[in-house]
Amino acid sequence: MFSVNEAIDSLLDGGQRLVESEEVDLISALGRTLAEDIIASMDVPPADNSAMDGYAFRQGDWQDAQSELPISQRITAGSVPQALEPGTVVRIFTGAQVPAGADTVVMQEHCEGSQKAVRILRLPAMGANIRPRGQDITTGQKILPAGHRMRGQDMGLLASQGIDKIPVYQRLKVAILSTGDELIEPGRKLRGGQIYNSNRFTMHGQLAAWGFEVVDLGIARDDPEAIRELFETAAATADVILSSGGVSVGEEDHVKDVVESLGSIDLWKIAIKPGKPFAFGQVKGTPFLGLPGNPVSVFVTMLIIGRPYLFCCQGTTDTTIHAVLHTACFEKRGSAREDYLRVRLGEQGLEPFSSQSSGVLLSTSWGDGLVRQRVHEDIKQGDRVEFLPWPVLN
Amino acid sequence: MFSVNEAIDSLLDGGQRLVESEEVDLISALGRTLAEDIIASMDVPPADNSAMDGYAFRQGDWQDAQSELPISQRITAGSVPQALEPGTVVRIFTGAQVPAGADTVVMQEHCEGSQKAVRILRLPAMGANIRPRGQDITTGQKILPAGHRMRGQDMGLLASQGIDKIPVYQRLKVAILSTGDELIEPGRKLRGGQIYNSNRFTMHGQLAAWGFEVVDLGIARDDPEAIRELFETAAATADVILSSGGVSVGEEDHVKDVVESLGSIDLWKIAIKPGKPFAFGQVKGTPFLGLPGNPVSVFVTMLIIGRPYLFCCQGTTDTTIHAVLHTACFEKRGSAREDYLRVRLGEQGLEPFSSQSSGVLLSTSWGDGLVRQRVHEDIKQGDRVEFLPWPVLN
Numbered sequence: 007m008f009s010v011n012e013a014i015d016s017l018l019d020g021g022q023r024l025v026e027s028e029e030v031d032l033i034s035a036l037g038r039t040l041a042e043d044i045i046a047s048m049d050v051p052p053a054d055n056s057a058m059d060g061y062a063f064r065q066g067d068w069q070d071a072q073s074e075l076p077i078s079q080r081i082t083a084g085s086v087p088q089a090l091e092p093g094t095v096v097r098i099f100t101g102a103q104v105p106a107g108a109d110t111v112v113m114q115e116h117c118e119g120s121q122k123a124v125r126i127l128r129l130p131a132m133g134a135n136i137r138p139r140g141q142d143i144t145t146g147q148k149i150l151p152a153g154h155r156m157r158g159q160d161m162g163l164l165a166s167q168g169i170d171k172i173p174v175y176q177r178l179k180v181a182i183l184s185t186g187d188e189l190i191e192p193g194r195k196l197r198g199g200q201i202y203n204s205n206r207f208t209m210h211g212q213l214a215a216w217g218f219e220v221v222d223l224g225i226a227r228d229d230p231e232a233i234r235e236l237f238e239t240a241a242a243t244a245d246v247i248l249s250s251g252g253v254s255v256g257e258e259d260h261v262k263d264v265v266e267s268l269g270s271i272d273l274w275k276i277a278i279k280p281g282k283p284f285a286f287g288q289v290k291g292t293p294f295l296g297l298p299g300n301p302v303s304v305f306v307t308m309l310i311i312g313r314p315y316l317f318c319c320q321g322t323t324d325t326t327i328h329a330v331l332h333t334a335c336f337e338k339r340g341s342a343r344e345d346y347l348r349v350r351l352g353e354q355g356l357e358p359f360s361s362q363s364s365g366v367l368l369s370t371s372w373g374d375g376l377v378r379q380r381v382h383e384d385i386k387q388g389d390r391v392e393f394l395p396w397p398v399l400n
Numbered sequence: 401m402f403s404v405n406e407a408i409d410s411l412l413d414g415g416q417r418l419v420e421s422e423e424v425d426l427i428s429a430l431g432r433t434l435a436e437d438i439i440a441s442m443d444v445p446p447a448d449n450s451a452m453d454g455y456a457f458r459q460g461d462w463q464d465a466q467s468e469l470p471i472s473q474r475i476t477a478g479s480v481p482q483a484l485e486p487g488t489v490v491r492i493f494t495g496a497q498v499p500a501g502a503d504t505v506v507m508q509e510h511c512e513g514s515q516k517a518v519r520i521l522r523l524p525a526m527g528a529n530i531r532p533r534g535q536d537i538t539t540g541q542k543i544l545p546a547g548h549r550m551r552g553q554d555m556g557l558l559a560s561q562g563i564d565k566i567p568v569y570q571r572l573k574v575a576i577l578s579t580g581d582e583l584i585e586p587g588r589k590l591r592g593g594q595i596y597n598s599n600r601f602t603m604h605g606q607l608a609a610w611g612f613e614v615v616d617l618g619i620a621r622d623d624p625e626a627i628r629e630l631f632e633t634a635a636a637t638a639d640v641i642l643s644s645g646g647v648s649v650g651e652e653d654h655v656k657d658v659v660e661s662l663g664s665i666d667l668w669k670i671a672i673k674p675g676k677p678f679a680f681g682q683v684k685g686t687p688f689l690g691l692p693g694n695p696v697s698v699f700v701t702m703l704i705i706g707r708p709y710l711f712c713c714q715g716t717t718d719t720t721i722h723a724v725l726h727t728a729c730f731e732k733r734g735s736a737r738e739d740y741l742r743v744r745l746g747e748q749g750l751e752p753f754s755s756q757s758s759g760v761l762l763s764t765s766w767g768d769g770l771v772r773q774r775v776h777e778d779i780k781q782g783d784r785v786e787f788l789p790w791p792v793l794n
Contacts, residue, residue, distance in 0.1 A: 032586065033616070036605045051595060051759070082622070084581030086592035101582050101645075101693065103593045142760045149762060157790065158605025159699055159764035166598035166695065166761060170587030187478030188495050192426065193564030198480035199497045201445060204560035211430045211552025222427070228476065251495075299495065301560065305553055328745055328768070328789065330724040351722055365445070366536045367560060370553035371544060374722070395722065396551065397791040 007275045009381070010344045014314055017286065021293075023321035024245040025176040032164055035156045037217035038174040039322045044150040049140035050166050054104040055083075058135045061117055061124055062108035063095040065132055074123040081105065095124060104136055111135035142166070153323030155217070178320040181221040181244035182209045183236050185252035185261055186299065187228045204367060205250040205297075205304045212308050215400050218316065228252070230260045237268055241292040246319055248312065251299030261296060265289055271296070277381060279343040280364035281307040293319070301367035306346045306376070309399045327399060329378060329392040332356050340382040348373040349393070356393060375399075401669045403775070404738045408708055411680065415687075417715035418639040419570040426558055429550045431611035432568040433716045438544040443534035444560050448498040449477075452529045455511055455518055456502035457489040459526055468517040475499065489518060498530055505529035536560070547717030549611070572714040575615040575638035576603045577630050579646035579655055580693065581622045598761060599644040599691075599698045606702050609794050612710065622646070624654045631662055635686040640713055642706065645693030655690060659683055665690070671775060673737040674758035675701040687713070695761035700740045700770070703793045721793060723772060723786040726750050734776040742767040743787070750787060769793075 008016070027041035056062065067075060078094035081087045083101035090096060090107030098104065098111060109132060116128045143149060149167070150160060156174075164172060189203040190196060203225055213220045221244045226236045233252075240247040252261040262285070265271040271287030271294070281303035285296030295312060297304050317325040333355030338347070348369035349356040356377055359369035375395035377385075385391055402410070421435035450456065461469060472488035475481045477495035484490060484501030492498065492505060503526060510522045537543060543561070544554060550568075558566060583597040584590060597619055607614045615638045620630045627646075634641040646655040656679070659665040665681030665688070675697035679690030689706060691698050711719040727749030732741070742763035743750040750771060753763035769789035771779075779785055 032601060033604055036608045048590070052590060053593070055595075057759075081593075082581060084583070084593050084622070101580060101595070137757075137759050141755070141757065142762055150765060156605070157765075158602050158607075158609060159761060161605040162598040162602030162695060162699065163761050163765045165586045165601035166596050168586045168588075168590060168596045170585070186495060187476060189478070191564070192559045192562045194562075196442070196446060196562060199447070199478050201449075201495070202560050202562045204556040207426060207559035208552050208556030210427055211550070211555040213552075214430045215552060228478070301556060305556065330726070330787075332724070361535070363531075363535065365531050367553060367557050368536055368543060371551075371557045393724075395792060397794060398789060400791055400794070 007277050010276060010278050010310060013274060013276045013278075013284070013311055017311070017315040018318050021315055021318040023175065024319045025178055025321065027173050028176050029171050030174050032161055032170050032172055035161060035172055035174060036158065038156050038177075039320055040150055040152050040154045040156065041173040041175050041321070043148050043152050044164060044167075044169070044172070046143045046145050046147045046149050046167060048167060049145055050142040051137055051139060053139050054136050056098045056100055056102050056104055056111045056135060057137050058111055058113040059099050060111050060113040060135065061095040061126070062090065062098045062104050062111050063126070064090060064092070064107060064109055065129070067093050068126055068129055071125060071127045074119065074125050076123045077121070079105065095126075109133060151323070153321055155322050155324065175321040177217065177219040178246065178316060179219045179221050179244040180213050180316065181223055181240035181247045182206060182213070182249070183223040183226055183240060183247070184250050185226045185228060185233060189225045191225070204301050205299070208301065208305050208367070209248060209250065209308060212305075216313065216316065218320070228260060230264055233260050233264045234268065237264055237289050241268070241290040244292065246316060247289055247292055247294045248297060249294070250297045250304045252296075261285070265294060265296075269294070276311070277343040278307065278310065279341070279345045282343070284311065298364075300364040302348070302364045302370060305367070305370050309376075310346065313399070327394060329394050331390040332393040334377070334385050334387065334389045334391045336385065337387055338379065338385045340379060340384050342381060344381055345379040347377040347379060349377050350374050356391065401671050404670060404672050404704060407668060407670045407672075407678070407705055411705070411709040412712050415709055415712040417569065418713045419572055419715065421567050422570050423565050424568055426555055426564050426566055429555060429566055429568060430552065432550050432571075433714055434544055434546050434548045434550065435567040435569050435715070437542050437546050438558060438561075438563070438566070440537045440539055440541045440543050440561060442561060443539055444536040445531055445533055447533050448530050450492045450494060450496050450498055450505045450529060451531050452505055452507040453493050454505050454507040454529065455489040455520070456484065456492045456498050456505045457520070458484060458486070458501060458503055459523070461487050462520055462523055465519060465521045468513065468519050470517045471515070473499065489520075503527060545717070547715055549716050549718065569715040571611065571613040572640065572710060573613045573615050573638040574607050574710065575617055575634035575641045576600060576607070576643070577617040577620055577634060577641070578644050579620045579622060579627060583619045585619070598695050599693070602695065602699050602761070603642060603644065603702060606699075607710075610707065610710065612714070622654060624658055627654050627658045628662070631658060631683050635662070635684040638686065640710060641683055641686055641688045642691060643688070644691045644698045646690075655679070659688060659690075663688070670705070671737040672701065672704065673735070673739045676737070678705070692758075694758040696742070696758045696764060699761070699764050703770075704740065707793070721788060723788050725784040726787040728771070728779050728781065728783045728785045730779065731781055732773065732779045734773060734778050736775060738775055739773040741771040741773060743771050744768050750785065
């Protein structure tokens with residue numbers, strides 16, 4: 007039996023990026039993974055500029071609060087200033103470039119005067135109200151590393167460098183298929199013995215939230231030829247193949263034999279709950295992850311085991327999940343398996359869903375996240391436990 | 401001066417949903433907001449089914465571990481069973497429907513026998529290994545409320561009810577525009593006095609991450625006619641208008657006059673840092689939020705003030721942000737404004753970026769989230785402080 011960490015490490019050790027790079031417009035780069043380090047090609051801001059509406063001047067020209075200084079120039083944001091004429095001030099606005107020769111900006115509220123001349127009533131400190139060139143970024147600095155997954159602020163940061171196209175890795179193509187003659191697609195009429203295929207939708211949503219391209223292959227009947235055909239299609243069109251259900255060794259589980267005939271498969275017992283049975287292998291060289299069949303098992307193994315592996319195949323590096331500590335409002339004995347409990351944030355702390363069965367998908371919609379209960383860790387009322395809110399798993 | 405909470409409350413009090421509902425395919429519903437409560441129309445699972453590969457039988461038929469019971473039926477997942485013949489067992493597989501008359505499933509590992517008959521070596525408890533009908537969901541139960549934002553697990557949950565289309569609110573259309581003659585779009589050559597427009601990209605990315613439709617109107621020159629034209633276009637095409645920059649009362653800030661002439665505008669001072677100047681109004685009836693011009697101020701006011709208001713306009717209800725408590729590795733005096741510090745998760749706790757200036761957008765890409773420092777709250781080394789990791793702000 008593998009521990010959860012052994013399973014993840016084993017996948018990542020054998021894993022590698024499976025996609026090439028391409029160039030995309032920065033404006034549509036949300037969620038994409040950078041294919042190269044981004045090095046600053048310019049200082050930001052590119053020149054000293056004013057943080058206030060006021061007057062730019064040289065401290066040496068100031069005598070006292072009574073002396074008028076003539077206004078020699080008016081500089082608005084976006085215009086190019088002349089050098090400061092000695093003994094004068096320059097009318098300046100927020101964001102405008104500070105002229106050469108000026109060392110300070112005084113805010114207009116601390117001045118009095120006319121259109122032609124002003125008195126500076128209070129002398130600010132040397133350099134006041136000037137945002138110096140290169141304050142944000144200096145040329146040559148690495149501002150984002152290869153492997154970084156783009157967020158709104160990163161788009162803004164690269165735009166501030168004048169970048170409008172960036173190198174990213176192609177979206178990882180992930181094929182999903184479900185097996186089981188009892189499965190039927192929603193929207194169709196349910197017959198006796200059937201259940202609706204929910205795993206396809208859960209997995210599709212998770213993969214889309216992670217920014218992957220989903221190759222949705224639907225349901226394979228419990229028949230070796232049908233399963234073989236679907237796996238061959240998956241291997242030909244996707245970078246990674248995921249299946250749910252059908253990876254145990256029962257008489258009616260054909261996935262193992264089919265994958266073995268097309269590539270290789272190892273059945274793993276992972277000490278995780280929900281979600282024990284797990285298969286890893288390859289189909290004609292395309293990596294294959296065989297997830298359990300129960301709805302919550304699929305959801306949890308996707309998050310905890312599938313997610314880091316898929317990001318590795320995408321070339322994304324910064325995928326660490328930061329658990330936070332929060333108060334448990336329940337008691338639960340530890341077991342030989344790492345347990346992922348569906349919990350909700352209540353007034354006093356974390357409250358578990360009434361049923362932690364791997365069949366009860368409602369627990370995941372009801373809850374705000376998972377508590378990770380380590381192997382043999384007993385949880386008592388009031389203990390601070392590891393909490394993984396859903397958003398950090400995206 | 402408004403406190404942050406007063407500002408948000410004031411926006412939400414006057415806010416309302418601005419979009420109608422439409423029907424979409426469940427498979428593409430990630431991130432969409434439900435327009436109606438979803439009520440279960442069926443039990444899940446729809447019938448008792450087996451949790452194991454094994455044999456279904458009636459406890460009353462079991463004598464002892466030596467007695468053979470004939471196998472009268474073979475039930476695979478997806479097939480419809482006959483009622484149990486008294487005095488016999490039924491070969492059954494995981495997920496298959498338990499036949500009427502059977503009350504227990506024994507796992508195959510606890511049996512011995514042939515294709516025709518088996519001995520049950522260990523009698524399991526009454527009802528063992530059967531997932532009862534309605535265990536997950538019972539008919540008539542509300543499973544997701546109107547206003548809920550769809551995630552992968554919710555897609556799976558609704559699929560398990562046979563639902564393939566759902567009523568959602570149309571995507572909120574949010575117009576963004578930036579003002580300032582110093583701004584130029586990335587990809588073009590920077591001239592003296594100019595800076596690249598980063599706010600457009602930051603806002604675009606944030607809005608896309610929140611699932612809104614972005615109406616990207618680019619840069620308005622600092623000219624009343626140009627600004628007026630852009631605002632009229634925005635009001636005609638979008639549900640909400642956002643602008644960055646140009647909402648203070650300087651000689652070169654025309655947004656206030658233009659919006660006043662087309663609708664109404666209030667200038668707010670919000671006790672938030674970064675991000676003090678803020679405007680709220682309407683342009684020909686379309687709500688207008690005027691954000692500050694500095695890159696980090698835009699980013700933070702979008703997250704803290706814009707986000708709850710925009711979700712309100714979208715009809716999304718469950719947008720509470722759950723801060724978590726984490727250890728500060730720094731000291732900072734409180735001030736008269738609520739301060740949002742850019743911090744990174746280090747080994748010992750939260751470490752602040754070297755510059756907390758509102759011009760330094762790099763702090764947001766470098767960091768893992770924000771610390772919320774309340775008004776006049778002094779933070780000391782080792783204090784547990786409110787931490788908002790980026791993912792919870794999505």
